[in-house]
Amino acid sequence: MHNFPGQPGLLKITMAWSRLLLILLVCSAVLGACGPNPTASNQIVPTPSSNLKVSSALLGIFVAYETTSGSPDDKKTAALKYARDKHILNNKDEAVFDLEIDPADRQAAIEEKIKSMGGRVTNAADMEGEVHLQVNVPVEVFITYANNSNNFLSDIASFQGVKSVNLIPAFPKQEFRHFPDSPTALQQLAGQTKNEGVKMMGADKWQAAGFKGKGVKIGVIDGGFKYYKKFIGSTLPSNLVVKDIDAASGGSGVLEDDVHGTAVLEIVASLAPEAQLYAVAFNGNPIQLKQSLDYLVGQGVNIVSGSFGYHTYAGDGTSAVSRLIDTYRKKGILFLFSSGNEGDSHYTEFFNPDADGFHQFIPGVTRLLIATGSSSAFDTDLTLNWEQWGLSGKQVTDLDLFLLDRNDNVIESSEDSQSSRNPVEFIQTKLEPKKPYYVRIRQKGGASAPAKPFRLHLFSHDVPLQFSVPQMAIASPADSKSALAVGAIQWEVDRLAYYSSEGPALDGRFKPEIAAPAGVSSLAYAEEGQKAFDGTSASCPEAAGIAAILKGANPNLSTDDLEELLKQSVKDLDPGGPDYANGYGRLDIGQLNPSANIAPTGKAATVPNADMTNLQYPVLVLKYYPTPKVDSPSMPKAGPTPLPTRGTGLEDGATNDSKAGSSIPVNVPNPTPRPTATPSSKITAGVPPVASINFSDSFKDITTGLPNSGPTFYQNGTYHVKAAANQLAWGSYPNNIVSVSDFGAEMTVQGLTTKDALYGLIFWQQDAQNYYLLSVNGTGQYQISRFSGGQYQEIIEWSSPTGWKTNSANVLRLVASQGNLAVFFNDQAAKTGQATGQGAIGFAAGSYGPPAEAVFTNFRLTLSK
Numbered sequence: 001m002h003n004f005p006g007q008p009g010l011l012k013i014t015m016a017w018s019r020l021l022l023i024l025l026v027c028s029a030v031l032g033a034c035g036p037n038p039t040a041s042n043q044i045v046p047t048p049s050s051n052l053k054v055s056s057a058l059l060g061i062f063v064a065y066e067t068t069s070g071s072p073d074d075k076k077t078a079a080l081k082y083a084r085d086k087h088i089l090n091n092k093d094e095a096v097f098d099l100e101i102d103p104a105d106r107q108a109a110i111e112e113k114i115k116s117m118g119g120r121v122t123n124a125a126d127m128e129g130e131v132h133l134q135v136n137v138p139v140e141v142f143i144t145y146a147n148n149s150n151n152f153l154s155d156i157a158s159f160q161g162v163k164s165v166n167l168i169p170a171f172p173k174q175e176f177r178h179f180p181d182s183p184t185a186l187q188q189l190a191g192q193t194k195n196e197g198v199k200m201m202g203a204d205k206w207q208a209a210g211f212k213g214k215g216v217k218i219g220v221i222d223g224g225f226k227y228y229k230k231f232i233g234s235t236l237p238s239n240l241v242v243k244d245i246d247a248a249s250g251g252s253g254v255l256e257d258d259v260h261g262t263a264v265l266e267i268v269a270s271l272a273p274e275a276q277l278y279a280v281a282f283n284g285n286p287i288q289l290k291q292s293l294d295y296l297v298g299q300g301v302n303i304v305s306g307s308f309g310y311h312t313y314a315g316d317g318t319s320a321v322s323r324l325i326d327t328y329r330k331k332g333i334l335f336l337f338s339s340g341n342e343g344d345s346h347y348t349e350f351f352n353p354d355a356d357g358f359h360q361f362i363p364g365v366t367r368l369l370i371a372t373g374s375s376s377a378f379d380t381d382l383t384l385n386w387e388q389w390g391l392s393g394k395q396v397t398d399l400d401l402f403l404l405d406r407n408d409n410v411i412e413s414s415e416d417s418q419s420s421r422n423p424v425e426f427i428q429t430k431l432e433p434k435k436p437y438y439v440r441i442r443q444k445g446g447a448s449a450p451a452k453p454f455r456l457h458l459f460s461h462d463v464p465l466q467f468s469v470p471q472m473a474i475a476s477p478a479d480s481k482s483a484l485a486v487g488a489i490q491w492e493v494d495r496l497a498y499y500s501s502e503g504p505a506l507d508g509r510f511k512p513e514i515a516a517p518a519g520v521s522s523l524a525y526a527e528e529g530q531k532a533f534d535g536t537s538a539s540c541p542e543a544a545g546i547a548a549i550l551k552g553a554n555p556n557l558s559t560d561d562l563e564e565l566l567k568q569s570v571k572d573l574d575p576g577g578p579d580y581a582n583g584y585g586r587l588d589i590g591q592l593n594p595s596a597n598i599a600p601t602g603k604a605a606t607v608p609n610a611d612m613t614n615l616q617y618p619v620l621v622l623k624y625y626p627t628p629k630v631d632s633p634s635m636p637k638a639g640p641t642p643l644p645t646r647g648t649g650l651e652d653g654a655t656n657d658s659k660a661g662s663s664i665p666v667n668v669p670n671p672t673p674r675p676t677a678t679p680s681s682k683i684t685a686g687v688p689p690v691a692s693i694n695f696s697d698s699f700k701d702i703t704t705g706l707p708n709s710g711p712t713f714y715q716n717g718t719y720h721v722k723a724a725a726n727q728l729a730w731g732s733y734p735n736n737i738v739s740v741s742d743f744g745a746e747m748t749v750q751g752l753t754t755k756d757a758l759y760g761l762i763f764w765q766q767d768a769q770n771y772y773l774l775s776v777n778g779t780g781q782y783q784i785s786r787f788s789g790g791q792y793q794e795i796i797e798w799s800s801p802t803g804w805k806t807n808s809a810n811v812l813r814l815v816a817s818q819g820n821l822a823v824f825f826n827d828q829a830a831k832t833g834q835a836t837g838q839g840a841i842g843f844a845a846g847s848y849g850p851p852a853e854a855v856f857t858n859f860r861l862t863l864s865k
Contacts, residue, residue, distance in 0.1 A: 106161025171223030202590020213272025222261030271545025309475025329482035338536035340501030732842025752778035757852030760844025764837030780804030803828030
């Protein structure tokens with residue numbers, strides 16, 4: 001049995017209370033530095049009430065110092081390393097944290113107290129009724145307190161008027177991949193980045209007509225604009241105005257901390273090159289966000305773009321940071337924020353504890369797997385919040401968040417007390433490459449059961465979760481009632497990017513409102529082993545650029561009019577109108593005639609709120625780690641295996657309907673459900689059952705079960721299959737990972753352009769000599785056949801579909817339902833056939849001539865239960 005901190009009888013007291021206090025709080029949970037929990041004892045030292053106000057992550061600085069053996073310098077080094085890893089330190093080796101105070105008239109006394117202790121208040125702000133202070137304290141002061149058996153944070157927390165002492169998370173950018181952080185990469189980006197969104201959204205048509213955002217002022221708020229000086233006069237305008245809010249308020253400055261903001265600026269400038277841009281750098285603290293907005297109001301900006309988002313708030317528009325946007329919207333500013341990148345890294349369910357208080361992610365499963373395929377250590381964070389906002393004291397269920405290794409040893413934890421803090425737990429950590437980690441959520445021992453069911457939400461940064469739900473994942477302040485949340489569309493296929501957070505907001509409001517392109521190409525990314533600027537970090541400035549073009553065309557547009565015009569200037573990507581994935585649709589002003597009098601035509605369609613009390617979505621299962629051990633390798637890649645027989649007369653694009661298969665209509669489920677604005681799914685009273693479970697693979701992790709050698713391999717979020725001349729090659733998931741009978745499979749395919757090469761989806765595979773194959777050549781002709789006894793039997797003859805896009809990426813879907821097979825190309829139905837079976841599923845490529853290489857992305861699978 002593995003021990004968890006906080007359970008009765010786990011801690012044996014052998015020292016004086018004053019020295020052990022620092023260790024007892026978070027010892028093995030925060031750092032893992034204490035090793036296994038000590039021998040059980042019935043003696044438990046109570047935690048002082050002041051410490052209940054302090055983030056356990058901040059207390060970890062003291063734990064690192066106290067639990068490190070060696071000299072004082074060794075202890076200090078350990079404390080510094082911990083603080084840097086948690087992004088607690090600034091460039092001056094000052095610990096930076098947030099104080100919330102109540103009542104507000106205690107501010108002066110608290111500031112004086114901090115000064116007398118050796119710290120300083122660098123920022124203060126009333127955040128819509130919540131008074132916050134930013135405090136900077138030299139690490140040396142912390143060490144002095146530790147040497148004197150005192151706790152700096154506990155002393156502050158015990159002072160009258162201090163409500164909570166909080167960690168300031170690292171700047172929460174909504175970038176999907178890490179942007180290249182080198183001058184060489186950025187120089188290449190400056191000269192050669194191509195924003196495909198300009199043409200895709202029709203902005204080139206407006207630019208040609210002379211509308212380039214002239215007269216419009218756009219503010220871009222970000223965590224840094226590294227190397228921006230190198231690009232002024234090329235990809236950035238010569239009149240760019242830059243402001244470092246952190247430096248201006250007495251901090252160490254963050255302007256050069258990150259290149260993320262530089263890339264965001266370039267997207268805006270590519271769309272509205274004549275707009276006046278203001279680049280504002282802040283450290284992620286909402287206090288500095290308010291100061292950034294104050295500065296931009298003083299500059300008279302019309303539009304603000306923010307490619308960042310928090311998940312430490314309620315997500316329903318009621319938080320201080322979201323209400324802050326409501327206030328500033330009244331000053332005539334249009335706000336656009338990234339919706340979030342948690343399409344495959346957000347989990348939500350109603351809290352469902354087992355007998356020991358551990359949440360069951362699905363019935364009977366209390367561990368959730370996470371990991372990264374990165375070749376080096378990987379910084380990430382985990383955020384847990386739950387829908388008990390606005391409650392207080394014992395009304396809030398006290399949950400803790402644990403990160404474990406494969407042996408169930410606690411590596412880190414967040415065990416804040418909810419008796420005086422919001423329903424949030426937060427871990428910043430570094431994951432070692434190619435190792436599995438697990439997450440567990442537990443209700444504190446002895447806590448009373450919740451009075452009524454509530455949802456919890458778990459988010460990770462850039463790391464897929466084993467169990468995920470893309471809906472209800474909108475970040476703050478995109479959840480604000482006065483901001484537009486922008487989703488991401490993968491520009492190559494004009495479909496929602498799998499990572500894009502979906503709505504609704506947690507109060508049922510319609511989110512996101514609009515979507516825009518992401519994944520725009522960049523040679524800088526290629527130099528760093530990546531191909532594109534992905535994420536809603538990219539789509540948000542795309543939308544801001546379009547807004548600037550429209551505002552520049554008609555300066556008389558009010559903020560409300562501009563918002564309505566954006567909602568109307570879209571391409572509906574899913575039939576049926578607005579939905580919680582794409583919003584009203586992907587921005588497209590190419591459908592409009594460039595005009596100086598452009599204006600909205602009435603109001604956009606009214607979208608009713610969802611009933612959040614009765615709303616539940618399916619849980620996706622991402623089976624990433626560990627790779628299951630099987631008696632034999634994954635299905636072998638074929639050597640001399642024959643190809644399906646080519647059709648007659650179809651190679652040049654002719655059609656043949658003589659053996660089109662069954663014409664019986666197929667009732668097919670959509671393998672990637674996109675709820676409309678009025679979802680009908682309901683739950684029963686109490687803790688609801690888990691909904692249908694699906695499978696998804698983004699190919700970001702190299703140990704998802706597919707073979708990764710020779711002609712089949714992972715590469716930067718894609719899966720490649722290379723076929724030698726006149727051969728068929730494939731890679732399949734082992735049967736014990738994915739075995740299908742009725743199913744819906746969807747993936748994006750690219751890389752092939754000729755009739756002599758084919759993509760394949762291999763399914764119902766029993767072994768290397770018995771399987772079914774959907775074959776699609778590079779010009780879109782397709783066939784379904786069964787291979788058995790060394791021969792192919794056609795289920796659907798070679799045919800030519802509508803909907804295929806030559807020399808482009810295509811979305812291919814195959815649905816098997818109740819004995820029927822149906823094929824779709826870019827959502828357009830093709831022919832149907834009849835067959836049944838069961839077995840493994842995988843990806844194939846074939847060549848009738850020269851070697852060919854097929855590339856697969858964004859695989860999603862719906863399994864019938």
